[in-house]
Amino acid sequence: MAKLKDLAQMEDRLVAGHGMCLGCGIPLIFKIILRATEDPLIIANATGCLEVCTTIFPRTAWNVSWIHSAFENAASTIAGVEAMYKALKNKGKIPADKKIKFLGVGGDGGTYDIGLQALSGAVERGHEFVYVCYDNNVYANTGGQRSSATPLGASATTAPSGSKSPGKIQGRKDLAQIMVAHKIPYVAQASPHRWQDLYNKAKKAFEAVGPAFLNVLCLCPTEWKYDESKGIKLAQLAADTCVWPLYEVENGRYKINYKPKQKKPVLEWLESQGRFRHLFKEENAWIIEKIQQDVDRDWEWLTRLAEISSRP
Amino acid sequence: MKAVKILNGNQTIAEAARQINPDVVAAYPITPSTAIVETIAQFKADGMISSEFVCPESEHSAMSVCIGAAAAGGRVMTATSSQGLALMWEMLYIAAGLRLPVVAAIVNRALSAPINIHGDHSDTMGARDSGWIQIYSENCQEAYDNFIQAFRIGEHLDVRTPVLVGLDGFIISHSAEPVLIEDDREVRSFIGEFKPVFPLLDTSRKITVGPIDFTDYYFEHKRSQIEGIENSPRVIEEVGREYGQKFGRFYGFFEEYRMDDAETAIVVMSSAAGTGKDAIDELRSEGLRIGLLKPRVFRPFPHEKIAEALKKIKAVAVLDRASSPGAFGAPLFTEIRSALYDYGQRPKIVNYVYGLGGRDINVEHFKEVAAKLQKIAETGKVEEMLGYLNLRE
Ligand SMILES: Cc1ncc(C[n+]2csc(CCOP(=O)(O)OP(=O)(O)O)c2C)c(N)n1
Ligand code: SF4
Ligand SMILES: [Mg+2]
Numbered sequence: 001m002a003k004l005k006d007l008a009q010m011e012d013r014l015v016a017g018h019g020m021c022l023g024c025g026i027p028l029i030f031k032i033i034l035r036a037t038e039d040p041l042i043i044a045n046a047t048g049c050l051e052v053c054t055t056i057f058p059r060t061a062w063n064v065s066w067i068h069s070a071f072e073n074a075a076s077t078i079a080g081v082e083a084m085y086k087a088l089k090n091k092g093k094i095p096a097d098k099k100i101k102f103l104g105v106g107g108d109g110g111t112y113d114i115g116l117q118a119l120s121g122a123v124e125r126g127h128e129f130v131y132v133c134y135d136n137n138v139y140a141n142t143g144g145q146r147s148s149a150t151p152l153g154a155s156a157t158t159a160p161s162g163s164k165s166p167g168k169i170q171g172r173k174d175l176a177q178i179m180v181a182h183k184i185p186y187v188a189q190a191s192p193h194r195w196q197d198l199y200n201k202a203k204k205a206f207e208a209v210g211p212a213f214l215n216v217l218c219l220c221p222t223e224w225k226y227d228e229s230k231g232i233k234l235a236q237l238a239a240d241t242c243v244w245p246l247y248e249v250e251n252g253r254y255k256i257n258y259k260p261k262q263k264k265p266v267l268e269w270l271e272s273q274g275r276f277r278h279l280f281k282e283e284n285a286w287i288i289e290k291i292q293q294d295v296d297r298d299w300e301w302l303t304r305l306a307e308i309s310s311r312p
Numbered sequence: 313m314k315a316v317k318i319l320n321g322n323q324t325i326a327e328a329a330r331q332i333n334p335d336v337v338a339a340y341p342i343t344p345s346t347a348i349v350e351t352i353a354q355f356k357a358d359g360m361i362s363s364e365f366v367c368p369e370s371e372h373s374a375m376s377v378c379i380g381a382a383a384a385g386g387r388v389m390t391a392t393s394s395q396g397l398a399l400m401w402e403m404l405y406i407a408a409g410l411r412l413p414v415v416a417a418i419v420n421r422a423l424s425a426p427i428n429i430h431g432d433h434s435d436t437m438g439a440r441d442s443g444w445i446q447i448y449s450e451n452c453q454e455a456y457d458n459f460i461q462a463f464r465i466g467e468h469l470d471v472r473t474p475v476l477v478g479l480d481g482f483i484i485s486h487s488a489e490p491v492l493i494e495d496d497r498e499v500r501s502f503i504g505e506f507k508p509v510f511p512l513l514d515t516s517r518k519i520t521v522g523p524i525d526f527t528d529y530y531f532e533h534k535r536s537q538i539e540g541i542e543n544s545p546r547v548i549e550e551v552g553r554e555y556g557q558k559f560g561r562f563y564g565f566f567e568e569y570r571m572d573d574a575e576t577a578i579v580v581m582s583s584a585a586g587t588g589k590d591a592i593d594e595l596r597s598e599g600l601r602i603g604l605l606k607p608r609v610f611r612p613f614p615h616e617k618i619a620e621a622l623k624k625i626k627a628v629a630v631l632d633r634a635s636s637p638g639a640f641g642a643p644l645f646t647e648i649r650s651a652l653y654d655y656g657q658r659p660k661i662v663n664y665v666y667g668l669g670g671r672d673i674n675v676e677h678f679k680e681v682a683a684k685l686q687k688i689a690e691t692g693k694v695e696e697m698l699g700y701l702n703l704r705e
Contacts, residue, residue: 040515044380055523057533065512068522069379069406076373079366080338080380080388081512087335087364088386088513100515118376121369 002035002199010035011063018061019053023228025219025235026050026134028192030105033132033214034064036202043103044078046110047071049141050134072114075122075131078104082127101206102129107218108149109139112175123182123211130205130212133175136220144223148173151243152294153287154275161278166287171294179213180249186212188248192219193235197257201248217244225274234272240264242299253309256302263299266292314495321484324452324491325391325417325477326351328459330361331499334415335386335506338366338377340396343429344481345419348391371396375403375414382412383521385511387463390414393481394421397435401442407474408443409537410522411509413466414474416444417459420582420633421481422669430670431481433582436610437634437643443537445475445544446611448581450567452491455479457561458608463503464551470543472509480583480633482670494559502558541612548609565614567606568621570596574603576685577622577659579648580631581607584666584673588631591678602682607644615651622652625659626689629681631701633667641698660688666701677701 013034020026026049034041042065045051051068054061069077082102088094104122106115111133119131138156139145146156152171155161159168179187186208188201198216205212217238221228238244239258243266246258270276270288279287319327325348329337337356339349349367356365364381368374371392382388392400397418407414418436422428436446445465449455458477466475479485510519525533549564556562569589571577580588585606592604605621607614622628630649632642640646645663652658664681666673681701688694 042384042512042515052524055520057523057525057529060520060523062520063518065515065518066520067380067383067512068524069376069383069410070402073373073376073403076368076376077380079368079373080336080377080382081384082380083336083338083364083366083377084381084384084386084388085513087362087381088384090362090364091335093386094513100513117369118373121373125366125368 002196007035007199013041013062013064014054015061015063017059019056020049021222021228023219023221023231024049025136025192025217025231029134029198029216029218032192032195032198033202036199037101037206039099039101041065041101041103042078042081043067043105044069044074044081046074046106046115047141048107048110050105050107052141071110073118074104074106074110074115075119078102078129079122079125079127082129102127104129104131106133107140108133108135108137109147112148112173120182123179123184123213126210128210130214132214132216134216134218136218136223138220138223140220140223149175152291153270153279153284155278166284167278176213176215183252184212185210185251186248189215189244189246191217191235191239191244191246193232193239194246194258197246204248204250223275226272230272237264237269237272241266241269242295243269245299245302247302247306254302254305255309256306266295314498315493316490317493318488319452319491320486320488321419321452321455321479322347322486323351324456325459325479326355327493328456329389330355331496332387332460332463332503333361334363334389336364336366336378336381336388337390338368338374338381338388339390340368340371340374340392342371342393342396344421344431344485345391345393345396345417348417348419371399372403375400375407378414379403379407379410379412382407382414383410383511384513385508387467387506388414389416391417391419393419394423394435397439398423401439404439404442404444411472411537411540412474413472415459415462415466416474416476418476418478419481419485420478428669429481431483432668432670433478433632433634434668436476436478437636439476440611440643443473443541444611445473445541445609446478447475447609448478448607449484450583450585450606452484452489453561455484456491456493457555457559457563460499460502461551461555461563465544465547467506468547469507469509471540471547473540473544478582483583498558502555544612545614563608565607565609565617566621567608569604569606571603571605571621573601574625575601576627576682576689577603577605577625578629578631578678578681579605579607579644581610581644582633584631584633587674588678591675591682594675595679595682600682600686602685610644613647615647618648619651619655622648623655623658627685628659628661629685630661630663631681632663632665635665635668660692660694662688662694662696663698664701671702673702
């Protein structure tokens with residue numbers, strides 16, 4: 001078990017001075033993930049809040065080798081870096097014992113949407129890398145447009161609520177399941193409020209042989225519209241309502257890492273954020289009902305998968 | 313050992329790639345360049361190259377892999393055509409902007425729609441402002457020679473710019489001809505070791521590649537990128553000369569064919585220049601003083617040298633294998649016409665778009681052009697500045 005005290009003493013690979021919003025979940029997530037390996041690390045970062053806020057030339061908040069090339073290709077970019085590493089090792093231009101870890105990073109837009117193909121391809125080809133999606137449910141960097149990770153009923157600027165619209169009318173794409181379907185050694189969902197769990201998952205991902213994928217819930221006070229001091233409690237609420245289950249799939253076996261003693265109604269989650277405010281109008285009541293049904297269905301399904309996996 | 317082999321254009325490029333043995337090859341199949349990718353894959357499967365061969369799920373990813381690999385710090389190549397190059401478009405600019413000397417063999421093919429698999433230059437002409445150096449080849453031998461030189465040019469520390477080598481789809485890619493393949497070791501020694509500049513894989517340096525630039529820096533960074541390609545003419549000349557000294561085939565920015573006392577001239581790139589030269593021979597034997605100029609390097613455009621070569625000609629026809637809808641002439645024509653603007657003495661100039669979608673161009677079409685040029689030279693009058701060849705109207 002990692003101790004917070006020890007982690008705190010490690011060198012920061014993402015340092016202070018970046019321009020992310022007050023209460024943003026991104027630095028929180030990456031400060032933990034980047035501590036989960038002590039090997040040299042190279043990161044390819046998709047366009048999005050993390051990339052833009054950390055590297056406004058001539059400053060950089062990265063104390064680690066880092067590249068940004070475009071929005072949809074963090075996975076293929078890191079695959080290229082990894083391929084070169086293998087090539088130069090084969091040719092003896094890099095010492096055989098030199099270990100480097102490779103990390104692709106994207107938001108939900110860069111991962112669920114525009115970068116899904118590149119991620120699928122890189123994972124299918126078996127490049128040795130970890131991919132982390134920080135899922136804030138929205139294109140935050142560009143001002144709050146919908147993504148396929150935006151939940152049912154949330155208002156986004158390209159799926160706004162209005163007198164004739166309850167906000168986004170589609171549910172979320174289940175990216176973690178898509179990644180499981182690639183039959184890679186490690187897939188997990190995590191959240192920053194359980195830092196130990198996030199740390200463990202990042203460590204497993206870095207140590208996996210083959211590609212590994214982490215989907216991490218990312219708080220975004222700016223687009224979710226809540227008081228930024230409440231962030232970590234919100235993350236807890238996402239787990240307690242089962243809106244964001246914490247689980248991992250190791251070599252195809254499911255394990256739920258957190259089961260709320262008493263599953264809270266999604267209503268509490270919806271009430272906590274301005275992006276859902278319009279759902280409390282009478283005509284939108286059916287949406288709230290539907291959200292609860294969807295969450296219950298998904299949780300039930302996940303529980304069954306974990307149950308099957310626990311059988312010998 | 314060097315040897316003459318009977319190879320088509322695709323096999324020739326693959327053969328050069330085998331000799332060069334780049335660190336990473338990332339490429340996606342598309343007609344007519346597929347065989348380059350397949351052949352390199354087979355070389356890898358047979359242990360004839362030690363390159364990492366990556367076969368991504370799209371050309372967009374192929375170029376992204378090239379970018380990641382080149383930034384990591386090594387020699388990188390790809391090959392594609394047409395829609396594949398179009399799908400790479402976003403990443404072409406990024407490879408150039410990050411100053412990564414990726415080399416690409418582009419087997420020129422028409423762009424959809426309508427879908428067509430045959431050769432024209434609309435693909436690479438669409439990428440002409442992407443910041444890549446562009447070199448075009450008349451035949452398999454030139455494709456081989458250009459491809460080898462491309463690594464030296466792009467990787468030169470004063471240049472550090474990606475380079476594409478064009479060869480015409482089917483006409484070159486699928487036509488076998490004798491090609492002198494130089495000795496493996498000689499080719500390798502000509503190219504030399506790759507010199508990484510700020511490689512990501514040197515993890516002790518912890519560099520940030522590709523940060524965001526705003527109004528305060530973007531412009532200066534773009535300016536310095538442009539400087540790279542502006543430095544390239546000197547390097548292109550040096551490399552072409554050194555290649556000639558080593559292998560006996562010298563290269564410059566363009567080739568002049570029977571231009572010495574020419575009164576009229578045809579400018580045409582790539583495979584059609586071969587047909588053009590035959591036509592020039594016939595026309596010369598009929599007593600016409602006509603020559604041909606074949607641009608090899610299109611980016612950077614050798615504007616001064618071409619203008620010097622053409623300024624005393626009475627009438628020039630520029631043949632373009634690409635159109636630029638709505639523009640005042642096709643790409644090669646606008647470059648040349650603009651290059652001549654400052655000269656007091658300059659030729660009358662016309663433009664013909666030919667060969668779109670692989671439409672044939674033969675000696676008769678060149679003769680048609682020659683007749684029109686002759687009339688312009690005699691009358692000093694241009695009746696039709698922009699036209700087409702071998703097209704049913
Ligand atoms: C090809 C392309 N399309 C669109 C954009 C504009 N764009 C930049 S970032 C972004 C949204 C990023 O959303 P996400 O991946 O969720 O990251 P976040 O901003 O939430 O951190 C968009 C649409 C782009 N840079 N490139
Ligand atoms: S918009 Fe959201 S994700 Fe982006 S920096 Fe601000 S809080 Fe973080
Ligand atoms: Mg997002």
